[in-house]
Amino acid sequence: MKRERLLLAVPPLLGWYRISKRDLPWRKDRTPYSVLVSELMLQQTRVEAVKERYVRFLTRFPTAEALAAATEEEVLKEWEGLGYYSRARNLHRAAKIIVREGFPQTWVGVRALPGVGDYTAGAISSLALGVYAPAVDGNVLRILTRLLADPAKIDENRTKRDFSALLTEVCPPEAGEFTEALMELGALVCVPNGPPACGACPWSALCLAHLEGREEDFPVRGEKRPRRVEEHDVYIMTCGGKYALVRREEGLLKGLYGFPFLTAPPAGRELAARRAKHIFTHVEWHMTGHLVEVEGEDPAYLWATAEEIEGKYPLPSAFSAFRIWIKGA
Ligand code: SF4
Numbered sequence: 001m002k003r004e005r006l007l008l009a010v011p012p013l014l015g016w017y018r019i020s021k022r023d024l025p026w027r028k029d030r031t032p033y034s035v036l037v038s039e040l041m042l043q044q045t046r047v048e049a050v051k052e053r054y055v056r057f058l059t060r061f062p063t064a065e066a067l068a069a070a071t072e073e074e075v076l077k078e079w080e081g082l083g084y085y086s087r088a089r090n091l092h093r094a095a096k097i098i099v100r101e102g103f104p105q106t107w108v109g110v111r112a113l114p115g116v117g118d119y120t121a122g123a124i125s126s127l128a129l130g131v132y133a134p135a136v137d138g139n140v141l142r143i144l145t146r147l148l149a150d151p152a153k154i155d156e157n158r159t160k161r162d163f164s165a166l167l168t169e170v171c172p173p174e175a176g177e178f179t180e181a182l183m184e185l186g187a188l189v190c191v192p193n194g195p196p197a198c199g200a201c202p203w204s205a206l207c208l209a210h211l212e213g214r215e216e217d218f219p220v221r222g223e224k225r226p227r228r229v230e231e232h233d234v235y236i237m238t239c240g241g242k243y244a245l246v247r248r249e250e251g252l253l254k255g256l257y258g259f260p261f262l263t264a265p266p267a268g269r270e271l272a273a274r275r276a277k278h279i280f281t282h283v284e285w286h287m288t289g290h291l292v293e294v295e296g297e298d299p300a301y302l303w304a305t306a307e308e309i310e311g312k313y314p315l316p317s318a319f320s321a322f323r324i325w326i327k328g329a
Pocket of ligand 1: 143146147189190191196197198199201202203204207208209210215
């Protein structure tokens with residue numbers, strides 16, 4: 001029953017996609033490397049935010065060879081502001097593997113690249129290699145559970161497995177287009193926030209949730225675990241026009257420069273304080289930032305000017321609320 005309905009849904013979906021797809025930079029002049037870059041950039045990041053950055057990244061690092069030859073610092077700097085910096089490090093490592101061993105030709109090989117999970121491996125295999133492998137994320141689960149009025153909980157692994165198997169069964173020969181069409185429908189029509197645009201949907205005559213007027217009942221989710229909240233005092237120490245930075249050696253934002261988190265204030269004169277919040281996937285940082293003028297440059301830190309912070313040291317967006325204190329930055 002599910003399979004039959006999904007089989008019926010494939011031709012109108014492809015027909016709709018061919019005339020409605022967005023003109024996105026990563027859909028032009030595709031190479032396996034460019035697909036890898038776009039898929040990693042798009043992980044947990046909005047298409048609008050990625051568009052310009054993707055073009056800039058590929059201009060700077062047009063091939064896996066160019067990326068592999070760069071230093072980690074150069075790659076992180078180019079990634080600055082996109083967040084989830086482990087993706088940049090993984091991409092860098094993946095480029096080195098590709099230069100050494102060639103681009104993998106199977107789903108298993110793609111999946112083994114750093115930073116590539118099941119979804120990304122499915123997308124890359126379909127788009128870059130023409131080998132269909134299901135790429136099932138929250139968007140795809142939303143549209144499929146609506147199409148089928150399926151009450152399966154979308155955050156359970158079993159649901160993902162079942163829909164992956166189903167998609168593999170009904171995949172047409174145009175594997176790449178099919179993968180993208182599913183994503184595009186979830187992005188443009190059967191949207192995650194707000195009511196779905198059923199009037200413009202190629203599935204409006206087939207979609208059980210729509211036919212039953214129950215679009216809002218799907219997808220069904222299980223209990224959500226709350227994010228862990230961490231309180232931090234962040235010190236923006238300044239001395240003679242320079243600011244103290246630390247390279248974070250572990251945990252969130254590993255490998256990036258930031259302002260130190262201290263449990264006791266440094267000796268000096270506090271000039272200002274402000275609260276800020278940054279939300280990661282599973283953790284929230286609730287920060288109190290302190291701008292402190294200190295007497296001398298403590299050698300435990302890297303002391304950088306505003307220009308150096310702007311141009312040389314990638315400062316993650318978690319600290320952007322405190323940039324107003326960096327004069328000239
Ligand atoms: S008909 Fe409406 S609910 Fe069903 S898939 Fe299309 S947009 Fe989503």
